[in-house]
Amino acid sequence: EMSRYFRTELELHHRKHQIQAPGGIYFSSVVLSVWDNIHGPKILHIWTADRVLDEDKKLVTIANFTLNDEAGRDQEGIETKFYSLPKHGVIVTAFVFSLETSRGDRMRSDRMKGEKDIFSFFLVLPYSEISEYLARYTFCQEKVEKLLDDNFLHYMKKMSSERALLIDKVDKVITDHFSNQLQKLVILMASIRDHSVPYPIDIKQTFFGNMSDIAKQSSDFLKKAITSHLQTGGYTVVLGQDSESVNRMILTLGLFLTSKEQKTSRLLYPPVAVETQEGINVDNFCHYEPGLYLQGYISMDTNNSSLLPFTKNELEDNCMPSTIINMDKLEVWVFNINLANYIRERSERIRKFEEEKKGTRRSEYLSYNDKDLCNYEICAKQLDSSLVQVFLREVQLLPVNTPGVIESYTTQFIRLLNLKAFALVKYVEAELKLHCILSRTAAEQQASAMGDHSLQLAASSLPRMNTTLLMQNLSINTEGDLRVIVTKAERIRPMTCLDVLDPQEPAAKVLAEFDTF
Numbered sequence: 264e265m266s267r268y269f270r271t272e273l274e275l276h277h278r279k280h281q282i283q284a285p286g287g288i289y290f291s292s293v294v295l296s297v298w299d300n301i302h303g304p305k306i307l308h309i310w311t312a313d314r315v316l317d318e319d320k321k322l323v324t325i326a327n328f329t330l331n332d333e334a335g336r337d338q339e340g341i342e343t344k345f346y347s348l349p350k351h352g353v354i355v356t357a358f359v360f361s362l363e364t365s366r367g368d369r370m371r372s373d374r375m376k377g378e379k380d381i382f383s384f385f386l387v388l389p390y391s392e393i394s395e396y397l398a399r400y401t402f403c404q405e406k407v408e409k410l411l412d413d414n415f416l417h418y419m420k421k422m423s424s425e426r427a428l429l430i431d432k433v434d435k436v437i438t439d440h441f442s443n444q445l446q447k448l449v450i451l452m453a454s455i456r457d458h459s460v461p462y463p464i465d466i467k468q469t470f471f472g473n474m475s476d477i478a479k480q481s482s483d484f485l486k487k488a489i490t491s492h493l494q495t496g497g498y499t500v501v502l503g504q505d506s507e508s509v510n511r512m513i514l515t516l517g518l519f520l521t522s523k524e525q526k527t528s529r530l531l532y533p534p535v536a537v538e539t540q541e542g543i544n545v546d547n548f549c550h551y552e553p554g555l556y557l558q559g560y561i562s563m564d565t566n567n568s569s570l571l572p573f574t575k576n577e578l579e580d581n582c583m584p585s586t587i588i589n590m591d592k593l594e595v596w597v598f599n600i601n602l603a604n605y606i607r608e609r610s611e612r613i614r615k616f617e618e619e620k621k622g623t624r625r626s627e628y629l630s631y632n633d634k635d636l637c638n639y640e641i642c643a644k645q646l647d648s649s650l651v652q653v654f655l656r657e658v659q660l661l662p663v664n665t666p667g668v669i670e671s672y673t674t675q676f677i678r679l680l681n682l683k684a685f686a687l688v689k690y691v692e693a694e695l696k697l698h699c700i701l702s703r704t705a706a707e708q709q710a711s712a713m714g715d716h717s718l719q720l721a722a723s724s725l726p727r728m729n730t731t732l733l734m735q736n737l738s739i740n741t742e743g744d745l746r747v748i749v750t751k752a753e754r755i756r757p758m759t760c761l762d763v764l765d766p767q768e769p770a771a772k773v774l775a776e777f778d779t780f
Contacts, residue, residue, distance in 0.1 A: 503590030531559030
């Protein structure tokens with residue numbers, strides 16, 4: 264037993280990487296391990312900010328936790344596990360995956376082609392960070408899975424035909440591709456930790472804290488900013504040369520987010536430069552990051568003032584359309600205002616990406632191959648909302664100096680939107696149920712003459728959902744209000760936007776819904 268630990272300690276010493284981030288790294292340790300049928304968990308690489316590791320045996324124990332039940336694993340893809348280990352003083356998120364062993368992928372001579380090596384890539388944090396980390400758990404999980412998929416699994420599969428030891432292939436991929444991208448992820452998580460939107464938000468730091476600020480910034484501009492922010496599910500980018508005005512807008516819009524969403528937002532922060540052991544120089548790492556709700560950036564100082572500091576592909580990688588607010592010009596834009604089209608097109612890109620992952624060709628759908636900066640011209644202006652207009656008119660009548668009044672009123676406004684969204688979901692479900700009953704009745708009446716194909720024809724002859732009637736029944740005054748409520752409803756019932764806003768609802772979708780009821 265001691266020889267096993269001693270062997271692992273030597274391997275840790277030779278495969279250790281140092282990573283840095285402003286204010287300290289987010290994780291205590293990041294570890295890549297593999298299951299060995301003789302020695303058990305074998306740690307291949309470890310990333311940490313410290314030059315000396317005093318708890319290497321604890322990492323072996325954690326590796327055993329993550330890999331112990333995975334012998335004979337045949338599950339495809341990446342499986343995520345979360346461990347809360349208060350006795351060890353840590354929390355762990357592990358990403359378990361397997362790679363098929365080719366004829367050259369042998370760590371030992373008894374490995375046969377077709378066998379799979381089981382890996383565990385796990386993140387270790389202090390137990391005291393559990394509440395903060397859980398708020399960002401989903402965001403971190405998505406980023407790590409993409410990191411592993413694009414910068415480890417992809418290159419390991421490309422090298423599957425090469426005759427070399429598995430451990431040598433891993434070392435090459437880690438050195439050439441993986442470590443640099445992991446460094447960026449560590450800096451990203453550290454920046455969110457250090458510069459996230461605070462909870463609770465101090466109302467004096469927002470435009471509501473001084474009503475003269477609303478007049479100064481134009482109440483019409485603020486109305487458009489809040490409306491667009493709600494219509495895009497809270498995903499908003501704020502640009503400007505003045506960091507104070509950018510952060511004030513971020514904090515104002517942050518009042519319309521939940522505490523968890525605020526933890527996954529980032530204020531504008533000064534440029535930083537980090538020199539790592541590998542020689543990586545990360546200068547002004549504050550760039551657009553898909554998945555963040557609110558994020559602020561310094562406007563680009565270029566001859567073309569319409570350029571944005573990120574590409575069109577980066578915007579398309581987000582799960583929802585993005586609002587873009589320019590504090591210098593007092594303009595509000597929306598990247599792809601049609602939520603239904605955006606979600607449908609993104610789902611299609613993901614489907615093609617998943618299909619191509621099974622092959623050896625590199626996918627072009629979700630990778631950032633487009634290096635051309637995005638332009639305001641591809642964005643659109645949003646629709647006005649009477650709900651937001653009434654909210655702003657009434658909030659200006661509230662006393663600013665009384666603590667908690669404006670915050671409570673904003674919370675009540677969000678609660679109203681959520682109730683309207685819930686009512687819309689129930690309305691849509693009832694309408695779909697009625698459509699399915701009508702299509703089944705029509706199919707039975709036509710079955711003798713048209714056969715089984717009658718169900719498809721009957722469904723295709725049904726009219727799509729009457730949006731005008733829906734707005735009337737739910738007391739929704741404008742199309743801008745409808746888009747705000749549909750965006751809220753999308754979180755309660757995914758794909759609701761396709762039922763309400765999709766211009767061409769396929770008959771097959773009605774048929775698919777029939778079995779649900």
